[in-house]
Amino acid sequence: MEEKARAAAASPEEDAKRRCDSLIDQLQHIPRTKLSPSSKTTLCRLINSELTFLHRISAAAASDLNSPPLSLNIGHLEAVVHVLRQPSVTGVSRVCKPIEFSKSSSVYVDVVCSLNGNPVWFIVSGRNPRCISWNGGSSEKDKGLRKKIQLVVDAARHSPVTLRPSSVVLFFSNGLGDDVYQKLRCEFKALDVKLEPLSYHELELEEEWTDVVLGRLFPDACAVRIQIGEDGIVRAKDISENRIGGPVSCNKCCEHSGFDPGLSLSSLVTGMKCWCCSLDDEVELQVGLMNQSWRDVEAKLVNFDTTAMVAIASGISNGRTEKLLATPERQLRDRFKGNYDFVITQVDSENQNPIHRELSGLISGKRGIICESVRLEFQELIAMCGGPNEKLRAEFFLKFLKVVPDCPSTRLMSLPTTRKLALKNKVVFGTGDYWCAQTVTANMAFVRAVLQTGMSLSIVEHRPRALIGD
Template identity: 25%
Template sequence: MSLKATLQQRISSTQALLQQVQQLCPGVEGHQKLCGKLRAELRFLRRVECGELQVKESHLHSTNLTHLTAIVDSAQSLDHVVALLHVFTYQDASGRRRTLLVDVVANGGHTWVKAVGRKAEALHNIWQGRGQFGDKSIIRQAEEFLQASRQQPVHYQHPHVVFAFYNGVSSPMVDRLRDMGVLVRGDIVAVSSVKVEEEELAEGDWEEEEEEERDGEEHAYEEAAAPHTQVDRGTVVAHLEFPLQVEVEECQRVNLDITALITYVSSLSHGRCHLTFREPVLTEQAAQERHEKILPQLDAFMEGKQLFACRAAVHDFQVILDTLGGPGEKERAHMLLSRLHLVDDQPSERTKRLTPSAKINRRSMMIFGTGDSLRAVTMTANSRFVRAAANQGVHYSVFIHQPRALTEGKEWRATPL
């Protein structure tokens, strides 16, 4: 195929992929970042087309399009995608702060996907120490993914790591990845033994030793495993497709904060929402309730689980209830509190390290920190605290719902719809 024909093919493919992405997961974190990468790719190809840039045909085949296509395909194949091209922060074995780019975060955060576009031959050669200087093997990348995932639990479970290969992967590499606990998708191809000259092998060993010194780590080089082998792309021994069945054990503990307690007993949540209040915020909440009832959502999440509340939450809830609550709301509060396990305030160690601010007050730290110590999911409408804590690197397990205020005492001056 000529350079011009290859170029036109790449432009058409990039345009089609961009249209595909624009309809995929709109509103999901990283959606615009992925669109931006595709637009940058398109600009590059357009510059080549109009003669601004002179490139060889091989350069067109080594653009980012293969990897971007793999990301889109992975996102389309998975359920409940919550982020694309998300950067996680973690600490390596020496305590240094590192960042890791995850192509697709799916299943509500329980699945991390790395989409791999490189050919099976190149991946296998790098793994065996026959790559170019600076190439990082898939096995090394898998170690980083696993290390980071162990520091980013979702509802107290480590995310599953999936490597999706879109140009094949050798069977020995798959065996190694599975032994590590990484799930694999894509064509698994066979390998055959090859004879390696002693000089070449010695040179490869020297390069590996030098790289170990550069890294400053004693790293076990599976890549140097003998005998050396080469990929036989013509022999596909297995094909593993999406969708991916990931077993997620639901957390059976729920920690209710003040906003959840108030929402659960609110008159608005119990049918008294066909009113216009003098207070605009209450009128807005009433409209939200008419559009989407909150109580069935809370009941469904709480069903069959152990319910907890800490003393700080219950104390402040009781003060608010005594001040603003109506008879029905107080009665429902009594019934709700009788269902809960009341526990002492016991904030987790990572909560104690948070820096207080306008959005991170001591009361919220007690409540969310106690839920963290209990390994419970905190049910809350306080999304401001959750975001502020996340900005400081503390990600809580939460079920966020819309707020409802205590309104029974204000119904007498509200206007029925």
């Protein structure tokens, strides 16, 4: 009650400062795997510009009827951060910047990202719905919503393949008048998009929970999407043919596998959604992918790269850390040669944050896939470097996945092949992108190189783990 009273008594500029501080706090809690550093820097700069402006206004000037408005951008920035916090929004590569197509042509986009695994552009409006007109007003500055949308849609359709979105999503944080909404549906074939009504009283962090972050909830918000091209890059194909032989994962599979993988790995795989439980589940997946109905496609599939496969099978991730630390240092240095420090760092990391537990929350309820290139590379690594138990864990985990052909998305393959954008990585990540699946990886050098091109990429980062011959 006292906090509410203080908030009510606060001056307009103090309230605006509080909102800016809240935005900065919220930004710090957005995982770095979702929001690129350059995007976070851009948002922080915009918010700090608002704060600088607000600090220049004295209480006397704020009460002056002739003084300028406090800020025109806080509401817009709050809406942008609300979009960024959506669980379905991943791989944010650009925020609040124009996309330039030539020296004389550009279009302003609030968020370039992946939504449910599909590349999209977000255009955000924090205006009062009564001030949003379809065809514009008498003022030369008021061009109307229709013309603005047409410019963005045309730019999206003619943008380079690497930046071209499957859809443009319009987010009206304060709602939209029914007449304008109906025109959007009629003229642009706009479809509703469901965003989560986030609670700002509880914010999930990587390790714990906090209840100190405040923000707006936007109860009247309206979000629609306008399709640009093919929705995502998923094709109608039966991936059930392209899997490793034998039954694939259900909770009972662990009991009949003939191998005890240990509690940690068992917990990881039993949390994943299996491929063999029911035909209905398989049909539901295929129908969802074929129709691209914008149900939670991303929640259905997760793509593993080689680093993830190695980390899951590694003895470090499967309870061998104490044994390693109990081994004399000289023996370990003779065993791992120049990789000794690298291995010990991973052992310390595992003891602090067990990787199976970390991944469990990220891939729970999802079906796992790997592409053919990953399968071949992983099996070669296991054969050369894996110990007996690591080989058994590798074989065990592969039974829970489906192998799909190398089928990288057009947009990933359109990137130039360079040292940082190696062809084999484009194939692996591109196959995940093709299936609208997040790729689990420790290869952040490749991810950063992709984001620097402006392309969104949906990934789950994990800490690296090495094979130790266990």
